[in-house]
Amino acid sequence: MQRIFTIWMFSLLMAGVCSSAMGDNLFVVCHAGVALAATEVRDVFLGEMQFLNTVRLVPVDNIEAEPDFLDKVLRMSAGRYATTWAKKSFRDGINPPAALANDATVLEFIKRTLGGCGYLAVAPPESVTVIAKY
Amino acid sequence: MKRATDKLIALQFLAVVLPIAVVLLVQMAADARRAARLEHSRPLRILASEARANYKTFTNGAADAVDTGSLGAQSVKALQTAAARLTELADHGEGTVVGDAESAVKDLAATLSKGATLSTLISLRPRIIESDTLTKAVDDEFERRDEFVVKDAISSAVYQKRAVTGALIITAILTVLFVLATRRRLKARLEADISAERERRAALETISVRFGVATRAARAGVYELTGDGLDLWWSDTMHELYAQPPQDFRPTMAAWLGFIHPDDRQAAQTAITKAMREHSQLRSQYRIVRPDGSVCHIASLAAVSTDSVDASPRLVGIDLDITDRVEADERERQLQQQLHDASRQAGMAEIATNVLHNVGNVLNSVNISASIVTDRVRKPRSAGLGKVAALLQEQAADLVGFVANDERAKHLPVYLAQLAEHLARDQQVTLTELDLLRKNIDHIKEIVSMQQSYSKLVGVPERLAVANLVDDALRMNAGSFTRHGVNLKCEFEDVPEIVVEKHKVLQILVNLLRNARYACEASGKPDKEVVMRIAKQAAGVQIAVIDNGIGIHPDHMTRIFSHGFTTKKDGHGFGLHSGALAARDLGGALRVHSAGAGQGATFTLDLPFKSPEVIYD
Numbered sequence A: 001m002q003r004i005f006t007i008w009m010f011s012l013l014m015a016g017v018c019s020s021a022m023g024d025n026l027f028v029v030c031h032a033g034v035a036l037a038a039t040e041v042r043d044v045f046l047g048e049m050q051f052l053n054t055v056r057l058v059p060v061d062n063i064e065a066e067p068d069f070l071d072k073v074l075r076m077s078a079g080r081y082a083t084t085w086a087k088k089s090f091r092d093g094i095n096p097p098a099a100l101a102n103d104a105t106v107l108e109f110i111k112r113t114l115g116g117c118g119y120l121a122v123a124p125p126e127s128v129t130v131i132a133k134y
Numbered sequence B: 001m002k003r004a005t006d007k008l009i010a011l012q013f014l015a016v017v018l019p020i021a022v023v024l025l026v027q028m029a030a031d032a033r034r035a036a037r038l039e040h041s042r043p044l045r046i047l048a049s050e051a052r053a054n055y056k057t058f059t060n061g062a063a064d065a066v067d068t069g070s071l072g073a074q075s076v077k078a079l080q081t082a083a084a085r086l087t088e089l090a091d092h093g094e095g096t097v098v099g100d101a102e103s104a105v106k107d108l109a110a111t112l113s114k115g116a117t118l119s120t121l122i123s124l125r126p127r128i129i130e131s132d133t134l135t136k137a138v139d140d141e142f143e144r145r146d147e148f149v150v151k152d153a154i155s156s157a158v159y160q161k162r163a164v165t166g167a168l169i170i171t172a173i174l175t176v177l178f179v180l181a182t183r184r185r186l187k188a189r190l191e192a193d194i195s196a197e198r199e200r201r202a203a204l205e206t207i208s209v210r211f212g213v214a215t216r217a218a219r220a221g222v223y224e225l226t227g228d229g230l231d232l233w234w235s236d237t238m239h240e241l242y243a244q245p246p247q248d249f250r251p252t253m254a255a256w257l258g259f260i261h262p263d264d265r266q267a268a269q270t271a272i273t274k275a276m277r278e279h280s281q282l283r284s285q286y287r288i289v290r291p292d293g294s295v296c297h298i299a300s301l302a303a304v305s306t307d308s309v310d311a312s313p314r315l316v317g318i319d320l321d322i323t324d325r326v327e328a329d330e331r332e333r334q335l336q337q338q339l340h341d342a343s344r345q346a347g348m349a350e351i352a353t354n355v356l357h358n359v360g361n362v363l364n365s366v367n368i369s370a371s372i373v374t375d376r377v378r379k380p381r382s383a384g385l386g387k388v389a390a391l392l393q394e395q396a397a398d399l400v401g402f403v404a405n406d407e408r409a410k411h412l413p414v415y416l417a418q419l420a421e422h423l424a425r426d427q428q429v430t431l432t433e434l435d436l437l438r439k440n441i442d443h444i445k446e447i448v449s450m451q452q453s454y455s456k457l458v459g460v461p462e463r464l465a466v467a468n469l470v471d472d473a474l475r476m477n478a479g480s481f482t483r484h485g486v487n488l489k490c491e492f493e494d495v496p497e498i499v500v501e502k503h504k505v506l507q508i509l510v511n512l513l514r515n516a517r518y519a520c521e522a523s524g525k526p527d528k529e530v531v532m533r534i535a536k537q538a539a540g541v542q543i544a545v546i547d548n549g550i551g552i553h554p555d556h557m558t559r560i561f562s563h564g565f566t567t568k569k570d571g572h573g574f575g576l577h578s579g580a581l582a583a584r585d586l587g588g589a590l591r592v593h594s595a596g597a598g599q600g601a602t603f604t605l606d607l608p609f610k611s612p613e614v615i616y617d
Helices: A002-019 A038-045 A066-074 A078-092 A103-112 B002-068 B073-098 B100-111 B118-123 B125-217 B236-241 B253-259 B262-278 B323-378 B382-394 B399-405 B407-456 B466-483 B502-523 B575-585
Strands: A027-031 A058-062 A098-100 A116-120 A128-133 B220-226 B232-234 B282-289 B295-305 B314-321 B461-464 B487-492 B498-501 B529-536 B540-547 B589-593 B601-608
Touching (some): A027 A103, A038 A058, A038 A066, A058 A066, A058 A103, A066 A078, A078 B002, A103 A116, A103 A128, B002 B073, B118 B125, B125 B220, B125 B236, B220 B236, B232 B236, B253 B262, B262 B282, B323 B407, B399 B407, B466 B502, B502 B540, B575 B589, B575 B601
Parallel strands (some): A058 A116
Antiparallel strands (some): A027 A128, B220 B314, B282 B295, B461 B498, B540 B601
């Protein structure tokens, strides 16, 4: 467990480093039919919003695109993001978003998971709902 | 009416009370059940809540450790407290609900019993989150159960409220229905009562009108006198009877007595006092003097009533104007007296006629005998004897020479012998006539004597043989029957003696025989016959006078005994009437039967063995 957390923290740091090197576009997407507002993306990824109507939202991090996401969307550092989630998990008993390796993995997860939310560095297909584009 | 109303009210009360009582009883049982469940549920929920709260204190402490770097002792203590509460829950028999939470928290508490750094906490985060989930589930479960109990209590209270509301509605509906039913029933009863009351009033009004008309027609006044005599009420007809207008006169006892004739006042007052004192009926008769001086005869009938509210006796009665009746009674009494006198005179005349007739018959014989004796006396044989005596006196000087020589002397013996023979024959005739004369005088004496005996026995019943009685009657009429050629036939049965007033029976029989003789005579038949029959009856004796005379026309049958009715030229219409009355007085009856005109008639006199009210034995 400790190793997973370490990897997660490392991936966050790597995402921050790599984000600047990535492309300019970042797409926040959800499972088809999840009509999430762009302003709600932050709450979803910080554990403040766990349901949209009756659909349980399942946010996932994209290790490759996370630095860009933290910078453009959450506007916080990776450390702050990890700390916030550490407190959140202790206080509210919920786990932080799972960290998936790349766009393809994230896209696949979102397609098959009802309520799945994530972000991609590449333009998503029409089979998912684009919530916001950065 | 009152009983029916009370019953309706009782039913209405039950209708109101019963639903509420049932609801309250059911709700009391439900309340007791809910209280028991709450008493069991609430401590468990508190324990679960405390376990959860302490665990959250611990997780908050863990979150704070992200900033501080280590877990505080308070958080550790809270974690241990949470573990203890979960253990208590398990000890209360809720192990199934507590499940893995107890062991997970206890293990965590044991691991962190001495505090922990952030890295330790991070490493334990899955277990912390899992325990958080478990404690939350336990807390949620007990909260759910407690809320269920509370909700059940609330729903039960709501149900109770609804039930009470329903009961009240039912009660209200039943009340309305009962009120309507009661009202309808009471209305129907009231209408029936009113209708009955109207009918009673109408009937009373009718009775009152009839009573008024009747009392006015009967000239009867109604009065009511209280027991103390101070309060006296008169009806309008009473005022009219006493000629005292109601508006001018207020009746009082003293005034009432003042109207009564002085000769009758004391008796009237005594009768009233006695009736009031003895509560007996009052029947008195008195005269009143009206203001105009006229005297009115009053019959007062009253009775004492005690059915008033205060139970004081009241004398309620009527005063009847019987002046007409009294005057009629007086006139009738006078008429009766006149009739009695006439009857007496008629009877006397009848008897006198009979006596005179019989005596007259005898007197004829007396007259004949007297004439014969007179004739004998008027033609005396002694005249020739005087001539013989004078011749002998003339020849007294030479009586011998005369007898021897005179031629006349030679005829003297023959003459004297013939004279003696004539004198003896005259004496015999005279003696015979005188004897007949004596017998006739005795007969007259007997007739007079019999009449005198009848006169002495008037009104006195006596035991008599019926045949003798009939014989006397026949004897009194025997002369007329013989004179008019009416054959008399007697058919007498042996009958017991009867006790009657002789003269009344004779009066009846003499009348019947005279009528029979008249009927036979008037018929002109050659074979006039009257049958006198005596027969025994079950309760007395029957005497029948049967004639074959002119008979009785059917139209006359109903009036034959009426006073004044007669078919005879010189009749008075009194004989049969008085005969019928006399027969009734004797306890018997006088009847007639005739097949019609020319068919003769049969009069029957039924007499009891003993006349009523006869004391003589």
